[in-house]
Amino acid sequence: MTIGEALADATRRLEAARIASPRLTAEVLLSHGLDLDRARLHTRQPQQLPVRSAAAYRAQIERRSAGEPLQYITGxxxxxxxxxxxxxxxxxxxxxxxxxxxxxxxxxxxxxxxxxxxxxxxxxxxxxxxxxxxxxxxxxxxxxxxxxxxxxxxxxxxxxxxxxxxxxxxxxxxxxxxxxxxxxxxxxxxxxxxxxxxxxxxxxxxxxxxxxxxxxxxxxxxxxxxxxxxxxxxxxxxxxxxxxxxxxxxxxxxxxxxxxxxxxxxxxxxxxxxxx
Ligand SMILES: C[S@@+](CC[C@H](N)C(=O)[O-])C[C@H]1O[C@@H](n2cnc3c(N)ncnc32)[C@H](O)[C@@H]1O
Missing domain, CATH: 3.40.50.150 (Vaccinia Virus protein VP39)
Incomplete structure (x- = not known):
């Protein structure tokens, strides 16, 4: 899965869970996980997301979808x-x-x-x-x-x-x-x-x-x-x-x-x- 695909998938999940600003939330969590600023994240959308990062990201999206504040997830x-x-x-x-x-x-x-x-x-x-x-x-x-x-x-x-x-x-x-x-x-x-x-x-x-x-x-x-x-x-x-x-x-x-x-x-x- 590419970074772009992961972002699109996460945005859909957050939207389905009725989380405010789903795309922004998806980007903030992935840029935090990959230790990249959001501008870099955009330019790297075609790159593959490492399997371990993808699993960690999915878990974070689940936590946010369940209502946990973004700041407790990013710390x-x-x-x-x-x-x-x-x-x-x-x-x-x-x-x-x-x-x-x-x-x-x-x-x-x-x-x-x-x-x-x-x-x-x-x-x-x-x-x-x-x-x-x-x-x-x-x-x-x-x-x-x-x-x-x-x-x-x-x-x-x-x-x-x-x-x-x-x-x-x-x-x-x-x-x-x-x-x-x-x-x-x-x-x-x-x-x-x-x-x-x-x-x-x-x-x-x-x-x-x-x-x-x-x-x-x-x-x-x-x-x-x-x-x-x-x-x-x-x-x-x-x-x-x-x-x-x-x-x-x-x-x-x-x-x-x-x-x-x-x-x-x-x-x-x-x-x-x-x-x-
Ligand atoms: C609204 S929070 C404010 C936290 C921080 N000052 C801020 O502005 O983000 C209130 C804080 O008061 C603490 N607190 C609650 N009862 C208290 C008490 N009786 N004596 C001292 N601190 C108390 C809580 O643990 C909490 O950290």
């Missing part, structure tokens, strides 16, 4: 221009989370640290901040040890100097920090069943649905941040669709709320506040 997702390794123990970094990074970079200034990234997952927020604000101390925390293993690996591969700590919220955070940042789990228990299959069946539930509900999670994070931030310190939080009023309402008189930032779709996405 990588780009975030803020850098490749982050991902596996099923972490949420796949989302483009809208880049607005959280941008908010910290704009508001915290060059002397941002110590920064704590709560619920770091793949480490995408904290590792990016450590690389973008050289010299600032960044601590990556998560309640999931498996997620921290992925975050630590990403920090090492990308050359970021960070500290990693397993904890629930900010419970084990000692000393004062200048910035707390988080993209918390913010899906309600009753919303989980209605999520896209890729998310519902494959992404870790702990990264999506917080114990006790999103309201309690945000309320606790704001309270714990209040107790650990220096005067003028910054709290930056990602929020889910239509959560702006609820989450802004959780900040008390100890805070000076900054304007909410919207994502590229115009959805209010990032809430920032300074500790008075």
């Amino acid at each position: 990588v997702q780009e975030f803020y221009g850098r490749p982050f390794r991902v596996d099923r123990s972490v949420l796949i970094p989302r483009p809208e989370t880049e607005h959280v990074v941008e908010a910290v970079l704009e508001l915290a200034g060059p002397d941002a640290g110590p920064v704590v990234d709560v619920g770091t997952g793949s480490g995408c927020i904290g590792v990016t901040l450590a690389l973008e604000i050289g010299g600032s101390r960044v601590v990556l925390t998560d309640v999931s040890r498996d997620a921290l293993r992925v975050a630590k690996n990403n920090a090492r591969r990308l050359g970021a100097r960070v500290t990693v700590a397993c904890m629930d919220g900010l419970s084990a955070c000692r000393g004062r920090v200048r910035c707390v940042v988080a993209n918390p789990p913010y899906v309600r228990e009753d919303e989980h069943a209605g999520l896209q299959r890729e998310v519902r069946e494959h992404e870790p539930r702990i990264a999506l649905v917080p114990a006790g509900g999103p309201g309690r999670f945000y309320e606790r994070l704001i309270r714990e941040s209040r107790d650990r931030l220096v005067e003028g310190g910054l709290l930056v939080l990602e929020i889910g669709f239509s959560m702006e009023t609820q989450v802004r309402g959780l900040f008390g008189a100890e805070w000076r709320l900054l304007p909410t930032r919207a994502d590229l779709a115009g959805i209010p996405r990032v809430i920032a506040a300074r500790r008075r």
